[in-house]
Amino acid sequence: xxxxxxxxxxxxxxxxxxxxxxxxxxxxxxxxxxxxxxxxxxxxxxxxxxxxxxxxxxxxxxxxxxxxxxxxxxxxxxxxxxxxxxxxxxxxxxxxxxxxxxxxxxxxxxxxxxxxxxxxxxxxxxxxxxxxxxxxxxxxxxxxxxxxxxxxxxxxxxxxxxxxxxxxxxxxxxxxxxxxxxxxxxxxxxxxxxxxxxxxxxxxxxxxxxxxxxxxxxxxxxxxxxxxxxxxxxxxxxxxxxxxxxxxxxxxxxxxxxxxxxxxxxxxxxxxxxxxxxxxxxxxxxxxxxxxxx
Amino acid sequence: xxxxxxxxxxxxxxxxxxxxxxxxxxxxxxxxxxxxxxxxxxxxxxxxxxxxxxxxxxxxxxxxxxxxxxxxxxxxxxxxxxxxxxxxxxxxxxxxxxxxxxxxxxxxxxxxxxxxxxxxxxxxxxxxxxxxxxxxxxxxxxxxxxxxxxxxxxxxxxxxxxxxxxxxxxxxxxxxxxxxxxxxxxxxxxxxxxxxxxxxxxxxxxxxxxxxxxxxxxxxxxxxxxxxxxxxxxxxxxxxxxxxxxxxxxxxxxxxxxxxxxxxxxxxxxxxxxxxxxxxxxxxxxxxxxxxxxxxxxxxxxxxxxxxxxxxxxxxxxxxxxxxxxxxxxxxxxxxx
Amino acid sequence: xxxxxxxxxxxxxxxxxxxxxxxxxxxxxxxxxxxxxxxxxxxxxxxxxxxxxxxxxxxxxxxxxxxxxxxxxxxxxxxxxxxxxxxxxxxxxxxxxxxxxxxxxxxxxxxxxxxxxxxxxxxxxxxxxxxxxxxxxxxxxxxxxxxxxxxxxxxxxxxxxxxxxxxxxxxxxxxxxxxxxxxxxxxxxxxxxxxxxxxxxxxxxxxxxxxxxxxxxxxxxxxxxxxxxxxxxxxxxxxxxxxxxxxxxxxxxxxxxxxxxxxxxxxxxxxxxxxxxxxxxxxxxxxxxxxxxxxxxxxxxxxxxxxxxxxxxxxxxxxxxxxxxxxxx
Numbered sequence: 001x002x003x004x005x006x007x008x009x010x011x012x013x014x015x016x017x018x019x020x021x022x023x024x025x026x027x028x029x030x031x032x033x034x035x036x037x038x039x040x041x042x043x044x045x046x047x048x049x050x051x052x053x054x055x056x057x058x059x060x061x062x063x064x065x066x067x068x069x070x071x072x073x074x075x076x077x078x079x080x081x082x083x084x085x086x087x088x089x090x091x092x093x094x095x096x097x098x099x100x101x102x103x104x105x106x107x108x109x110x111x112x113x114x115x116x117x118x119x120x121x122x123x124x125x126x127x128x129x130x131x132x133x134x135x136x137x138x139x140x141x142x143x144x145x146x147x148x149x150x151x152x153x154x155x156x157x158x159x160x161x162x163x164x165x166x167x168x169x170x171x172x173x174x175x176x177x178x179x180x181x182x183x184x185x186x187x188x189x190x191x192x193x194x195x196x197x198x199x200x201x202x203x204x205x206x207x208x209x210x211x212x213x214x215x216x217x218x219x220x221x222x223x224x225x226x227x228x229x230x231x232x233x234x235x236x237x238x239x240x241x242x243x244x245x246x247x248x249x250x251x252x253x254x255x256x257x258x259x260x261x262x263x264x265x266x267x268x269x270x271x272x273x274x275x276x277x278x279x280x281x282x283x284x285x286x287x288x289x290x291x292x293x294x
Numbered sequence: 295x296x297x298x299x300x301x302x303x304x305x306x307x308x309x310x311x312x313x314x315x316x317x318x319x320x321x322x323x324x325x326x327x328x329x330x331x332x333x334x335x336x337x338x339x340x341x342x343x344x345x346x347x348x349x350x351x352x353x354x355x356x357x358x359x360x361x362x363x364x365x366x367x368x369x370x371x372x373x374x375x376x377x378x379x380x381x382x383x384x385x386x387x388x389x390x391x392x393x394x395x396x397x398x399x400x401x402x403x404x405x406x407x408x409x410x411x412x413x414x415x416x417x418x419x420x421x422x423x424x425x426x427x428x429x430x431x432x433x434x435x436x437x438x439x440x441x442x443x444x445x446x447x448x449x450x451x452x453x454x455x456x457x458x459x460x461x462x463x464x465x466x467x468x469x470x471x472x473x474x475x476x477x478x479x480x481x482x483x484x485x486x487x488x489x490x491x492x493x494x495x496x497x498x499x500x501x502x503x504x505x506x507x508x509x510x511x512x513x514x515x516x517x518x519x520x521x522x523x524x525x526x527x528x529x530x531x532x533x534x535x536x537x538x539x540x541x542x543x544x545x546x547x548x549x550x551x552x553x554x555x556x557x558x559x560x561x562x563x564x565x566x567x568x569x570x571x572x573x574x575x576x577x578x579x580x581x582x583x584x585x586x587x588x589x590x591x592x593x594x595x596x597x598x599x600x601x602x603x604x605x606x607x608x609x610x611x612x613x614x615x616x617x618x619x620x621x622x623x624x625x626x627x628x629x630x631x
Numbered sequence: 632x633x634x635x636x637x638x639x640x641x642x643x644x645x646x647x648x649x650x651x652x653x654x655x656x657x658x659x660x661x662x663x664x665x666x667x668x669x670x671x672x673x674x675x676x677x678x679x680x681x682x683x684x685x686x687x688x689x690x691x692x693x694x695x696x697x698x699x700x701x702x703x704x705x706x707x708x709x710x711x712x713x714x715x716x717x718x719x720x721x722x723x724x725x726x727x728x729x730x731x732x733x734x735x736x737x738x739x740x741x742x743x744x745x746x747x748x749x750x751x752x753x754x755x756x757x758x759x760x761x762x763x764x765x766x767x768x769x770x771x772x773x774x775x776x777x778x779x780x781x782x783x784x785x786x787x788x789x790x791x792x793x794x795x796x797x798x799x800x801x802x803x804x805x806x807x808x809x810x811x812x813x814x815x816x817x818x819x820x821x822x823x824x825x826x827x828x829x830x831x832x833x834x835x836x837x838x839x840x841x842x843x844x845x846x847x848x849x850x851x852x853x854x855x856x857x858x859x860x861x862x863x864x865x866x867x868x869x870x871x872x873x874x875x876x877x878x879x880x881x882x883x884x885x886x887x888x889x890x891x892x893x894x895x896x897x898x899x900x901x902x903x904x905x906x907x908x909x910x911x912x913x914x915x916x917x918x919x920x921x922x923x924x925x926x927x928x929x930x931x932x933x934x935x936x937x938x939x940x941x942x943x944x945x946x947x948x949x950x951x952x953x954x955x956x957x958x959x960x
Contacts, residue, residue, distance in 0.1 A: 199421065486912070491905040540899075
C-alpha cells in the first residue's frame with residue numbers, strides 16, 4: 001500500500017520537540033522571562049564576579065560600619081571593616097552552589113524512591129512511603145542542625161543536611177506521576193514489546209513524569225538557599241567560607257546600628273529566591289499541557 | 295472453503311481465568327475476588343480472526359490483556375504455536391513477546407508523547423535485539439510504507455498526527471517484530487467513522503499480505519461482522535456463545551446475543567422492519583456478588599427457574615456453534631424465536 | 632401551515648482561535664416543527680455541537696459569537712436575546728443532554744436534589760412538591776424503585792441510569808425542544824437501545840421535539856425523521872432520513888453511510904472492502920473558504936469545486952445538497 005498523495009494544503013508540520021514548545025510557552029510569560037534574566041545575571045555574577053571584583057571578602061579593608069556609597073565602597077563595610085560588595089559577590093557562589101547541590105541531591109533521592117515505589121507498588125511502595133513519611137514528620141530545621149552540629153559545618157555536610165530533609169516532596173510527586181503514567185497505554189505497549197523494567201522506569205515513564213519534578217526542583221533551589229541562610233544565621237556554617245546567610249548571621253548583633261549590613265544580603269537572597277520561584281512558576285505553566293491550549 | 299480444515303491452530307486458550315483482589319477484609323480478613331474473566335476457552339486458526347464481543351464489564355479486554363501476559367492470569371493455558379505463554383518467565387517471556395503484539399484502543403494514550411514516530415515503531419526491535427541494529431531503520435521504512443504513512447513523517451512527534459495516523463503508527467509498531475498473532479483491542483472505537491473504514495481496510499489488507507492472525511476485541515457488532523471469521527460473545531466474564539461468523543450472525547442462539555444484535559441501530563430498512571428489538575431491562579449483576587445461576591438470568595426475557603439456580607455450561611449445539619444456555623438444545627433454535 | 636417551532640436562518644457562528652476568526656457554523660438554515668425529530672450528523676470537528684450551543688446561547692464566552700443570521704424560537708429571536716431571557720428559555724423551553732453522563736451530574740448532591748433544584752428554579756415549586764415530582768420523573772425515565780433511588784448519589788448509578796437522570800432533569804420542565812448531544816456514545820448498545828426507546832416514548836407522550844447530534848447513521852435512521860449532514864461548519868445535505876439513506880445526493884453523505892460496516896439482515900460469505908473517505912476533516916483554518924471544503928477528500932472533485940462554494944440544490948421532498956455534482960452522485 002502506498003501513502004496517499006499529500007494534499008496541497010496539508011503541509012507537513014515540522015518535527016518540533018515538546019521542549020521547544022514549552023520554551024515557546026515560557027517566553028510568553030513576562031514575569032518569568034524577567035526573572036530568568038535576573039537569575040542569569042546573578043549566576044553570571046556568581047561564576048565570574050570573583051575574578052573581576054578581586055577584593056577578598058575576609059580582608060579588613062576599611063573602617064567598620066562605613067555606610068553604602070561612602071568612601072568608595074558601594075555597599076559599605078561591616079563590623080570588621082570588610083567590604084560588603086565583595087561578600088555579596090563571593091557569597092553568591094556558595095549560596096547558589098549549596099542551593100543547586102542540595103536540590104540535586106533531593107531530586108536524586110526523591111526520584112529514586114518515588115520511581116521505585118510508584119513502579120513496583122506492593123510492599124516496596126509500603127516500605128518506601130513509610131520511610132518518606134518518617135522524614136516528612138521530622139522537624140526539618142532541627143534535624144539538619146543536629147546533623148551539622150554532630151558532623152561539622154563543612155559545605156558538603158551542610159548540603160547533605162539540607163538535601164536529606166527536603167527530598168520527600170519530590171518522592172511524593174514522582175510516585176504519584178509514576179502511578180498515573182504506568183497505567184497509560186503507551187507504557188503497556190512498551191511492556192508488550194518486551195521492554196525491561198529499567199527501560200520502562202527510566203526511559204519511558206520518567207521522561208514523561210519530568211515536568212512537575214523539574215518545577216519542584218527549581219523551587220527547591222530557592223528553598224535550599226533560604227535553608228542555608230537560616231543555618232548560617234544560627235552560626236551553623238563554615239566560618240572560612242562566605243555566604244549570604246553567613247554575612248547576615250555575623251552582622252546580626254548590629255542590626256539596629258547598621259541595618260544595611262543585614263538588609264543588603266537579605267535583599268540579595270530575596271531577589272534570588274523570588275526569581276527562582278517565578279522561573280519555576282513559568283516552567284510549571286510551560287510544561288503543563290493542560291494550559292497549553294490557552 | 296476447502297483449506298479451512300487444514301489450517302492449524304495458532305492460539306489455543308483453555309480455561310483462562312483472571313481475578314482481581316478488590317478488598318481486603320482487615321489485616322487478616324479474606325480478600326474478595328472479582329472474576330473479570332471466568333474460565334473461558336477459545337482457539338484461533340492461523341491466518342484467521344477471532345473476535346471477542348461484549349459490552350463494558352464483560353471482561354473482553356481483560357481476557358486479551360491476560361493472553362498477552364499484560365495482566366496476570368489466575369489459571370488456564372495460553373498455547374501459542376505449541377508453547378504455553380503463561381508459564382514463560384523473565385527473559386523467555388520477553389523474547390516470546392515478539393510473536394504476539396498488541397494494538398491499543400486509544401491512539402492518543404498509546405504512543406509515548408516524547409518520542410518521535412520512527413522511534414516508537416522501532417522500539418520493539420530495540421527492546422528485543424532479534425534484528426541487527428543496522429537493519430532496523432530499513433524495517434521501519436518498510437513499515438511506514440505498509441501502513442500508508444510518509445517517510446517524512448518519521449521525524450514527527452505523536453501530537454502532530456491525526457487520530458487515524460496515530461493508529462497507523464500503533465499498527466506499524468505491532469508489525470515490527472513480525473508477530474504471528476496480533477491482538478487488536480478496540481482498534482477503531484476511538485476514531486471518527488470515516489477514519490474507521492481506513493483502519494479496518496488496512497488491517498484486512500495487512501492480514502492478507504502478511505498472513506497475520508488477529509484476536510479482535512470489540513463492542514461494535516458491525517465491525518466484528520466485517521472483520522472476523524469466528525466470534526465469542528462474552529457476558530460478565532463468561533463466553534455465552536461461540537460460533538463462526540455466518541452461524542452467529544444469521545442464527546444467534548443465546549438470548550443475550552439476540553438482544554445485542556437487535557439493539558444495533560441499522561440503516562437497513564428491511565432489517566429494521568424484520569428484527570424485533572429485544573430490550574433487555576435493568577443492569578448486569580454486581581460482579582462481586584454474582585448469581586449462582588446463569589449470569590444473564592435477571593435480564594433474560596425467557597428465563598426459567600433453573601436458569602436462576604444452575605449455571606449453564608458452554609455446549610456444542612451445531613457444527614462450530616457453542617452456546618451456554620439451558621434453553622438451547624441440539625435443534626439450535628433460539629428460545630426467542 | 633403553522634410557523635415552525637424553531638427556525639434557523641443563515642446562521643453564522645464565529646470562533647476566535649489563535650490563527651484568527653473561523654466560521655464554525657457557516658450559513659446554516661433549517662426548521663424544526665413541534666414534535667418533530669431532526670438529527671445532525673457528521674464527524675467530530677464539523678460544527679454539530681456548536682449549533683446546539685448556539686441555540687442554547689451557551690457559546691464559549693469571548694471566543695464564540697453569533698456573527699449573523701437568526702435563531703427564532705416560536706417567533707422570538709434568540710441570537711439577540713438578553714442573557715436573562717435565555718436563562719428562562721434554557722431548561723424551561725429548550726433543554727439539553729450531553730454525551731458524558733459521568734461528568735454532567737454533580738457528584739456531591741443526590742440525583743433527587745439535582746432534579747428538584749431544576750424544578751424549584753424554573754417552576755417555583757415548593758421543596759416537597761419538587762421532590763415528589765423528582766420521584767415521578769425518575770419513574771418516567773424507567774429507573775426501577777424510583778422512590779428509593781431518588782436519594783442515591785450519581786456514583787451509585789450505572790452509566791445508563793445516569794443518562795436517564797440527565798434526561799429526567801432535561802424533561803423536568805416539559806421543554807418544547809430537547810437537544811441530545813451524542814446521548815449514547817458513551818453507553819453500551821443494549822443501553823443505547825433502552826435510551827432510544829425511552830426518548831421515542833417520551834416524544835410520543837409529551838410532544839417534545841428532539842434535536843439529536845450523532846455520528847452514527849444507524850442511530851439517525853432509528854431516531855429521526857429528517858437529518859442534516861454537516862461538514863466543516865456547513866450544511867452538506869439535508870432532508871428526510873429514509874430518502875437520504877436510499878439516495879444520498881452528496882458524496883460525503885454517501886461516504887458516511889457506506890464507510891461503516893452495517894449489520895445486514897442476512898449475512899453471506901462475501902465481504903466488500905469498506906468505502907474509505909480519505910483524509911480527515913479540515914482544520915479550522917480552512918473553514919470559510921470560497922470552495923467546496925470536502926473537495927480535498929472527494930473522489931468526484933473537479934475544478935469547479937475548488938473555485939466556488941457549491942450552492943444548495945433542491946430535490947424532491949425538501950432534500951437539499953450542497954454539491955456541484957449533486958445531480959450525478
